[in-house]
Amino acid sequence: xxxxxxxxxxxxxxxxxxxxxxxxxxxxxxxxxxxxxxxxxxxxxxxxxxxxxxxxxxxxxxxxxxxxxxxxxxxxxxxxxxxxxxxxxxxxxxxxxxxxxxxxxxxxxxxxxxxxxxxxxxxxxxxxxxxxxxxxxxxxxxxxxxxxxxxxxxxxxxxxxxxxxxxxxxxxxxxxxxxxxxxxxxxxxxxxxxxxxxxxxxxxxxxxxxxxxxxxxxxxxxxxxxxxxxxxxxxxxxxxxxxxxxxxxxxxxxxxxxxxxxxxxxxxxxxxxxxxxxxxxx
Amino acid sequence: xxxxxxxxxxxxxxxxxxxxxxxxxxxxxxxxxxxxxxxxxxxxxxxxxxxxxxxxxxxxxxxxxxxxxxxxxxxxxxxxxxxxxxxxxxxxxxxxxxxxxxxxxxxxxxxxxxxxxxxxxxxxxxxxxxxxxxxxxxxxxxxxxxxxxxxxxxxxxxxxxxxxxxxxxxxxxxxxxxxxxxxxxxxxxxxxxxxxxxxxxxxxxxxxxxxxxxxxxxxxxxxxxxxxxxxxxxxxxxxxxxxxxxxxxxxxxxxxxxxxxxxxxxxxxxxxxxxxx
Numbered sequence: 268x269x270x271x272x273x274x275x276x277x278x279x280x281x282x283x284x285x286x287x288x289x290x291x292x293x294x295x296x297x298x299x300x301x302x303x304x305x306x307x308x309x310x311x312x313x314x315x316x317x318x319x320x321x322x323x324x325x326x327x328x329x330x331x332x333x334x335x336x337x338x339x340x341x342x343x344x345x346x347x348x349x350x351x352x353x354x355x356x357x358x359x360x361x362x363x364x365x366x367x368x369x370x371x372x373x374x375x376x377x378x379x380x381x382x383x384x385x386x387x388x389x390x391x392x393x394x395x396x397x398x399x400x401x402x403x404x405x406x407x408x409x410x411x412x413x414x415x416x417x418x419x420x421x422x423x424x425x426x427x428x429x430x431x432x433x434x435x436x437x438x439x440x441x442x443x444x445x446x447x448x449x450x451x452x453x454x455x456x457x458x459x460x461x462x463x464x465x466x467x468x469x470x471x472x473x474x475x476x477x478x479x480x481x482x483x484x485x486x487x488x489x490x491x492x493x494x495x496x497x498x499x500x501x502x503x504x505x506x507x508x509x510x511x512x513x514x515x516x517x518x519x520x521x522x523x524x525x526x527x528x529x530x531x532x533x534x535x536x537x538x539x540x541x542x543x544x545x546x547x548x549x
Numbered sequence: 550x551x552x553x554x555x556x557x558x559x560x561x562x563x564x565x566x567x568x569x570x571x572x573x574x575x576x577x578x579x580x581x582x583x584x585x586x587x588x589x590x591x592x593x594x595x596x597x598x599x600x601x602x603x604x605x606x607x608x609x610x611x612x613x614x615x616x617x618x619x620x621x622x623x624x625x626x627x628x629x630x631x632x633x634x635x636x637x638x639x640x641x642x643x644x645x646x647x648x649x650x651x652x653x654x655x656x657x658x659x660x661x662x663x664x665x666x667x668x669x670x671x672x673x674x675x676x677x678x679x680x681x682x683x684x685x686x687x688x689x690x691x692x693x694x695x696x697x698x699x700x701x702x703x704x705x706x707x708x709x710x711x712x713x714x715x716x717x718x719x720x721x722x723x724x725x726x727x728x729x730x731x732x733x734x735x736x737x738x739x740x741x742x743x744x745x746x747x748x749x750x751x752x753x754x755x756x757x758x759x760x761x762x763x764x765x766x767x768x769x770x771x772x773x774x775x776x777x778x779x780x781x782x783x784x785x786x787x788x789x790x791x792x793x794x795x796x797x798x799x800x801x802x803x804x805x806x807x808x809x810x811x812x813x814x815x816x817x818x819x820x821x822x823x824x825x826x
Binding site for chain 1: 598600601602607643
């Protein structure tokens with residue numbers, strides 16, 4: 268099949284394009300850096316709907332990763348309007364072009380921003396996709412908007428949408444600096460991370476896994492463990508008192524649930540910032 | 550059938566929308582005047598924006614692309630040329646990616662004779678037909694000539710069936726044009742050819758709906774049967790275009806041939822500026 272990967276020069280995008288090619292698919296990478304190369308990279312401004320139509324034409328699935336990847340990259344108005352315009356354009360073009368599958372890059376920050384303004388009360392841990400989201404800045408809100416667009420385009424315009432809530436995406440060299448020594452407020456994105464190679468494989472699975480027509484799947488993309496060396500139960504009991512502990516929080520088990528990605532997409536993370544021995548008991 | 554008519558507020562477009570609607574087509578009119586209507590019958594769109602073009606054309610079975618700056622000297626030359634070329638490209642490319650099989654493109658007599666008194670074109674033979682070499686001499690005429698080339702490429706390589714209609718001076722029923730005129734004018738404006746807007750509109754509809762070979766590219770003049778000058782056509786040619794071979798001109802026959810539109814599209818004009826020919 269032909270897969271268009273937007274944001275192909277970004278961290279997840281470059282790994283996703285490579286991985287999908289390794290799996291035997293035709294991949295067109297799209298980004299706004301430099302010039303296209305005639306064969307498998309196109310330079311395009313995706314805030315321009317016309318360029319989006321051109322970029323997506325002929326695809327069977329789109330993995331839309333193009334966006335400003337976190338707050339304060341640029342002034343908030345530019346970030347919000349750019350991210351939401353790209354998201355609209357990609358969904359709109361996919362629906363008009365008859366492309367059935369769109370994977371949208373969402374974020375853990377809807378659940379816990381890295382620039383938290385107000386503390387959030389979580390009813391239970393590990394946090395799953397059923398819990399309310401609480402975006403608190405431009406970036407998270409742009410992703411919130413993207414998920415709502417995913418609802419509409421899957422429900423009313425024939426798309427099958429997967430919104431992947433990426434946690435902190437760690438490059439292989441960053442992984443070596445984890446885990447951090449101890450938890451402390453503001454509990455940066457709940458210490459959730461995922462190796463970029465796992466994130467890319469999950470994006471690929473989201474583009475290719477069999478899913479019900481017109482469905483919209485939201486799934487956290489997260490490693491099995493946290494990136495901090497405070498036991499997970501202790502974090503909850505010390506800082507999030509009153510939250511129910513559901514499921515397995517043994518050892519350094521992630522405070523964010525990866526169950527939906529596993530059950531809906533068949534995704535299981537392979538990389539951890541720890542030696543394998545910590546997994547015993549998970 | 551779902552038909553998109555661009556330039557729907559123009560002289561030809563208004564009549565095409567009315568005629569096609571009367572024939573039972575589901576018409577979406579597109580122009581850049583005012584706002585669209587919520588019923589989807591009119592959409593305001595800038596067709597120099599590719600995204601807006603795809604949006605405007607999505608769902609159509611055929612597109613009649615009339616939207617253009619309709620002559621030279623209405624705007625700066627770069628705007629006339631650039632805007633016309635951009636919308637042409639956008640419409641054909643949008644039809645390609647949306648898999649809309651039929652595109653009708655409004656070309657002009659001016660590829661054969663640019664309507665300026667300071668420019669002349671000589672002819673090998675008259676009446677001029679579509680096989681005769683063209684001679685565009687302005688931003689407008691060139692944008693239309695190149696539009697025909699774009700259409701040819703999309704037919705040959707991208708699976709579209711295209712019809713380029715070379716319109717004459719389009720006369721409106723509501724205008725009092727005071728034609729035919731008695732004597733020749735400097736520059737022989739567009740070879741004294743015209744066509745009533747109602748006939749022109751019917752030709753557009755036929756071009757959009759007539760069974761045509763897949764991937765075919767048709768270029769056809771859309772002209773009344775007669776000229777708008779009261780000088781017998783053969784006499785006019787002998788006096789003013791003596792180098793041209795005369796190929797069957799009777800009475801006030803048009804100096805532009807309408808044979809191809811008749812043969813390929815079944816189009817025969819019904820209106821004339823004369824009571825009887």
